[in-house]
Amino acid sequence: IIWVLLLWFYCACRTAGNMSSVSVPPPKCLQKPLVVPHRHMFGPGPSNVPPRILEAGANPVIGHMHPEIFEIMSDIKSGIQYMFQTQNNMTLAVSGTGHTAMECAIFNTVEPGESVLTAVNGIWGERAAEMAERIGNIGGIPYFSALSKHRPVVFFLAHGESSTGVLHPLDGIGQLCHKYNCLFLVDSVASIGGAPLYMDQQGIDILYTGSQKVLNAPPGTAPISFSERACQKIFNRRTKPVSFFLDLSWLANYWGCDGKPSRVYHHTGPVTAFYSLRESLAVLVEEGLEKSWERHQKVAEYFHACLENMGLKLFVKEKKARLSTVTTIVAPHGYDWKEITTYIMKTHNLEISGGLGPSVGLVLRVGLMGCNSSKANVDMVLAALKDALKHCHKSKV
Amino acid sequence: IIWVLLLWFYCACRTAGNMSSVSVPPPKCLQKPLVVPHRHMFGPGPSNVPPRILEAGANPVIGHMHPEIFEIMSDIKSGIQYMFQTQNNMTLAVSGTGHTAMECAIFNTVEPGESVLTAVNGIWGERAAEMAERIGNIGGIPYFSALSKHRPVVFFLAHGESSTGVLHPLDGIGQLCHKYNCLFLVDSVASIGGAPLYMDQQGIDILYTGSQKVLNAPPGTAPISFSERACQKIFNRRTKPVSFFLDLSWLANYWGCDGKPSRVYHHTGPVTAFYSLRESLAVLVEEGLEKSWERHQKVAEYFHACLENMGLKLFVKEKKARLSTVTTIVAPHGYDWKEITTYIMKTHNLEISGGLGPSVGLVLRVGLMGCNSSKANVDMVLAALKDALKHCHKSKV
Numbered sequence: 001i002i003w004v005l006l007l008w009f010y011c012a013c014r015t016a017g018n019m020s021s022v023s024v025p026p027p028k029c030l031q032k033p034l035v036v037p038h039r040h041m042f043g044p045g046p047s048n049v050p051p052r053i054l055e056a057g058a059n060p061v062i063g064h065m066h067p068e069i070f071e072i073m074s075d076i077k078s079g080i081q082y083m084f085q086t087q088n089n090m091t092l093a094v095s096g097t098g099h100t101a102m103e104c105a106i107f108n109t110v111e112p113g114e115s116v117l118t119a120v121n122g123i124w125g126e127r128a129a130e131m132a133e134r135i136g137n138i139g140g141i142p143y144f145s146a147l148s149k150h151r152p153v154v155f156f157l158a159h160g161e162s163s164t165g166v167l168h169p170l171d172g173i174g175q176l177c178h179k180y181n182c183l184f185l186v187d188s189v190a191s192i193g194g195a196p197l198y199m200d201q202q203g204i205d206i207l208y209t210g211s212q213k214v215l216n217a218p219p220g221t222a223p224i225s226f227s228e229r230a231c232q233k234i235f236n237r238r239t240k241p242v243s244f245f246l247d248l249s250w251l252a253n254y255w256g257c258d259g260k261p262s263r264v265y266h267h268t269g270p271v272t273a274f275y276s277l278r279e280s281l282a283v284l285v286e287e288g289l290e291k292s293w294e295r296h297q298k299v300a301e302y303f304h305a306c307l308e309n310m311g312l313k314l315f316v317k318e319k320k321a322r323l324s325t326v327t328t329i330v331a332p333h334g335y336d337w338k339e340i341t342t343y344i345m346k347t348h349n350l351e352i353s354g355g356l357g358p359s360v361g362l363v364l365r366v367g368l369m370g371c372n373s374s375k376a377n378v379d380m381v382l383a384a385l386k387d388a389l390k391h392c393h394k395s396k397v
Numbered sequence: 398i399i400w401v402l403l404l405w406f407y408c409a410c411r412t413a414g415n416m417s418s419v420s421v422p423p424p425k426c427l428q429k430p431l432v433v434p435h436r437h438m439f440g441p442g443p444s445n446v447p448p449r450i451l452e453a454g455a456n457p458v459i460g461h462m463h464p465e466i467f468e469i470m471s472d473i474k475s476g477i478q479y480m481f482q483t484q485n486n487m488t489l490a491v492s493g494t495g496h497t498a499m500e501c502a503i504f505n506t507v508e509p510g511e512s513v514l515t516a517v518n519g520i521w522g523e524r525a526a527e528m529a530e531r532i533g534n535i536g537g538i539p540y541f542s543a544l545s546k547h548r549p550v551v552f553f554l555a556h557g558e559s560s561t562g563v564l565h566p567l568d569g570i571g572q573l574c575h576k577y578n579c580l581f582l583v584d585s586v587a588s589i590g591g592a593p594l595y596m597d598q599q600g601i602d603i604l605y606t607g608s609q610k611v612l613n614a615p616p617g618t619a620p621i622s623f624s625e626r627a628c629q630k631i632f633n634r635r636t637k638p639v640s641f642f643l644d645l646s647w648l649a650n651y652w653g654c655d656g657k658p659s660r661v662y663h664h665t666g667p668v669t670a671f672y673s674l675r676e677s678l679a680v681l682v683e684e685g686l687e688k689s690w691e692r693h694q695k696v697a698e699y700f701h702a703c704l705e706n707m708g709l710k711l712f713v714k715e716k717k718a719r720l721s722t723v724t725t726i727v728a729p730h731g732y733d734w735k736e737i738t739t740y741i742m743k744t745h746n747l748e749i750s751g752g753l754g755p756s757v758g759l760v761l762r763v764g765l766m767g768c769n770s771s772k773a774n775v776d777m778v779l780a781a782l783k784d785a786l787k788h789c790h791k792s793k794v
Contacts, residue, residue: 022482027472029472048458049457055455059451066748075427082424085421096493099641219458
C-alpha cells in the first residue's frame with residue numbers, strides 16, 4: 001500500500017520565520033581559471049578525444065524532448081546498430097558510463113530468486129557478479145554442467161577484458177546459452193570497434209559498451225542493445241526493476257524504441273554528450289568497421305612484436321587471445337611498475353597504467369584505441385618505455 | 398554463496414570457426430553533419446548554457462584518476478558546499494542527471510523493511526515514492542501523526558516543485574524530522590541558486606540538484622551532499638545498496654570524502670562534464686549566492702506582475718509560495734496550450750512548456766534560470782505570449 005502525503009507541511013511551516021543567513025563563504029579555488037593539460041591518453045581509457053568530437057559536444061544545449069534531439073538520438077541508434085552489427089530495434093545509449101549500462105542490463109533482466117552466471121576472467125566479471133549479488137541474485141557454476149544444471153537466466157562475459165588484456169572468443173556461446181533458455185550478456189567496453197563482433201550472428205542478447213574507448217568520445221554515455229529474446233524476458237517481468245532511472249520500459253520510450261506514438265518525460269538526457277557520441281559514431285562510419293578492426297589489429301601486432309624485440313613479455317601468451325585495443329605487458333622484472341608509469345607521465349606527458357583488480361602489480365597496460373591506434377603512437381610509447389627502463393631504479397634481483 | 402566461473406568457455410570456444418561477416422551497412426544518416434539549432438531555453442530546463450561553460454567542457458579529456466581531475470573535483474566540492482551552504486565533508490557530484498542523485502539518496506539511506514515518507518506536491522514526490530517502492534520500501538502518512546506513528550527513516554520534499562511552480566518552505570522541518578530520528582531529504586533541482594536555501598541551518602540531511610537549471614551547465618552531473626547524521630545511517634547499514642554505481646562508500650572514496658589515503662577505481666567519471674560543472678560553479682561564485690537569489694526574485698516579481706497585467710493568472714496564488722525560477726501560468730481559457738507552446742517555438746524560436754505530471758493541461762511553464770533570469774528575457778517571453786494569444790485559435794467558450 002502506498003500512502004502519500006499531500007502538502008502536509010505546507011500549512012505548518014509557512015508562518016515559520018526565516019532565521020538563516022549565508023555562512024559558507026565563496027571558495028577561493030573557484031576564482032582561479034580552469035586549467036586542463038593536454039596529454040597522450042594511452043592507458044586503458046578514456047582515450048584522446050579528437051577536436052572534431054569535442055567541438056560537437058560544445059554545440060548549444062537544446063531540450064531533451066525537442067524533435068531535433070530525437071533525430072540525433074535516432075542517428076545514434078543507427079550508428080550503434082552498425083557498430084554492434086545488429087538489427088535490434090531495442091538499441092539506445094544509457095545516460096551514464098559503462099557501469100550504468102552494466103547495471104541497466106542486470107537490473108532489467110534478472111528478477112529476485114533467479115541465477116546469474118558470470119565468467120570471471122578479470123575485473124569485469126567480478127563486478128557483474130557483485131551487481132547481481134546486490135539485487136539478491138547470484139550464480140556462477142564451474143565447468144560445463146553450469147547451464148544444464150543451474151539454469152541461470154543470464155550469462156555474463158567480457159569480450160575485451162581490459163584488466164588482463166584478454167580478447168574472449170564469442171562464437172558458439174550464444175547458441176549454447178539459448179539451448180538452456182539463458183540470455184547471453186556481453187561487455188564490449190574495451191573491444192567494440194577494435195575487434196570483430198557480430199551481435200546478431202553471434203547470438204548475443206545484450207551488448208553494451210562505453211563512449212570513451214575506441215569511439216573517442218568523452219566518458220558519459222553507454223551504447224546498449226537488447227535482442228528480441230531479451231525483450232521477451234524483460235517485458236514479461238513479475239516485478240519492477242530496482243532502478244527507475246534504468247528501467248528499460250522508460251528508456252525504450254525515451255529512445256522511441258517501444259512503438260508508442262509519443263514520448264513521455266523520463267529523465268533529462270545529457271544532450272551535449274549525445275552530440276559528441278553521434279559525432280564519434282560518424283567517425284566510425286566514415287572509416288568503416290572492418291577497416292577499423294584491421295587497423296587496430298595491425299597496430300597491435302606491430303606493437304607486440306616491438307615489445308618482444310625489446311625483451312618485454314606479453315601477459316597474454318596466445319596471440320589470438322590478445323586484445324588489439326589494450327595490451328598487457330608483464331611488469332618488467334626488477335622494476336617498480338608504479339615508478340615506470342609515473343616516470344612516463346612526468347617525462348613524456350603520456351599515460352600508460354598498471355594493472356586493475358586481479359592484474360594489479362602484475363602488468364603494465366597500454367591502450368591504443370580509436371584515433372590513438374597508429375604506428376606513430378606505438379613508436380612514441382616504445383620510446384617512452386625504453387627511456388623509463390633506462391632511468392627507473394632496477395633492483396639487482 | 399558466490400560461485401564464479403573461471404575461463405570456462407575459453408578452451409571450449411577457441412577452436413570454433415568464425416563464420417560471421419558484416420551484414421549491417423553503415424547508416425547514411427551519419428554521413429550528414431550534426432546540426433544543432435540555437436534557441437531560447439525558457440522551459441523548466443535545461444536552460445541555456447553560456448559559451449564560457451560550453452567551452453570549458455570542450456577541454457581535452459584527461460584521466461578520471463589523474464591528480465588534475467581530483468583537483469577539479471575538489472573545486473567542485475567547494476563550489477557545491479557554497480551553493481548548498483553546508484560544511485558537509487560528504488559533498489560530491491553524481492555522474493548522471495538529477496534522477497541519478499535522487500536514486501543515490503534513496504538507495505543509500507533506505508534498507509529493506511524501512512519506511513519512506515514523501516510529500517507529494519507535484520511530480521517529484523511521486524517519483525521519489527516510486528523509487529522507494531521499487532526497492533521494497535514505502536511509507537507516506539497523512540497529517541501530523543506521520544513522524545511519530547510510522548517512524549519513517551527518510552522524509553522527502555521537493556523545495557522547488559517545477560511541475561507546479563511551488564516553492565516549499567523548509568524552516569522547522571529538519572528539526573521536526575530529527576526529533577523522530579528521520580532524515581530530511583530535499584530535492585532542490587529547480588530552486589538551488591535561485592532561492593534561499595541553507596542546508597546546515599535548515600537541518601537538511603541530504604540535498605541534491607542538477608547541473609542544467611540555475612547553474613546553466615549541460616545536463617549530466619548532479620551535486621549532492623550528506624550530513625553527518627545521514628552518513629551515520631548510511632555507513633552502518635546491514636545490507637549493501639542495490640546499486641554498485643551509486644554506492645556512497647565507493648563514491649565517497651572517488652571524491653576523496655572518506656579520509657582514505659588513496660582512491661580506488663570505481664567508474665570512469667565524465668571528466669568533460671566535470672569541467673563544465675566547475676565552470677558553472679565559478680560563475681555562481683563570481684556573482685555571489687545572495688545576488689543570484691535577489692536577481693531571480695526581482696525578475697520573477699516583474700514577470701508575474703506583467704503576466705497579471707496581461708490578464709493571465711498565476712497558478713500559484715500565494716506570492717510567497719511561487720518559485721522564482723519556474724513560473725506556472727494557468728493555461729489561458731479557450732486556448733489549446735499545446736498550440737501556444739508550438740506557435741512560440743516555431744515563430745519565436747523560444748521554448749516554454751506545458752504542465753508535467755499532475756499539472757498537465759492546467760498550466761504553461763516558463764523557466765528563467767541562471768543567466769536566463771533577466772528583465773530583457775521576461776520582455777521577450779511576454780512579447781511571444783502576446784503574439785501567440787493573438788494568433789492561436791480561441792474557442793468561443
